[in-house]
Amino acid sequence: MKSLMAFFNILMKDMKNYYLKPPNISWGLIFPFAWTLMFFLRSEKPLEIIEILPGVMSLSVLFGTTSMLAVTITFERKSRSFERLLLAPISLNLLMLSKTFGAIMFGIINALFPAIFASFFVDLSNVNWGGTVLSVLLIAVTSTFLGLFISVSVSEVFEAQTFSNFIRFPMMFLCGLFFPIEKLPIFIRPISFILPLTYGADMLKNSINNSGFISSWISFFILIAFITGLFFVSTNRIKKKWIY
16 A cells, blocks of 8 residues: 555655646657647648558657656756665565556657647548557657656766767657658668657557557567566666665
């Protein structure tokens, strides 16, 4: 019971102190909103909207989640307030889950913007919503843990933001969001398959317009491996570098 209370209180503290701050609103909400409008208004045919919808949703989740963790974890480490959280009556793993759960929720909410806008332009009745929800959840968790890995690898907020952009912007072009991976130069394609967003976006494509080229089951297990690996590496680094 104490662990659940601590989990909830840490989550509520982060929601109040960090998630609705101007930088997170701009990158986490306004940017996906503007990005969605730009793509959808530029599309002249409904067919184009349904084709780019998986990419826009993936991008909205990616930017929303990584923007959260770059601020919360790095700032609290810098101010040494994270050390006080280590005194909470919960394990380190549960503590980090409480610190990341809000970002996961934020990323899932971000995915709603493109879907809602698309519903005004195209018929989404043929979408596999079960697969779509699962895909968005996996992308949100993977992107959040990627942000966690970034935040525990640096010491300043601006370093976390720079490192995040160094990873996020190449993903826009290498993960098949808007440009098919098979059309990339052959020497660049291997990079696409080591990026987790490739598999999340492909799962979304299979669920929304059945245009993915990787089996959804393969993508599912690869994303689970990414989630497990990123979380393990991040918590292990905290144990070795942050806990004295």
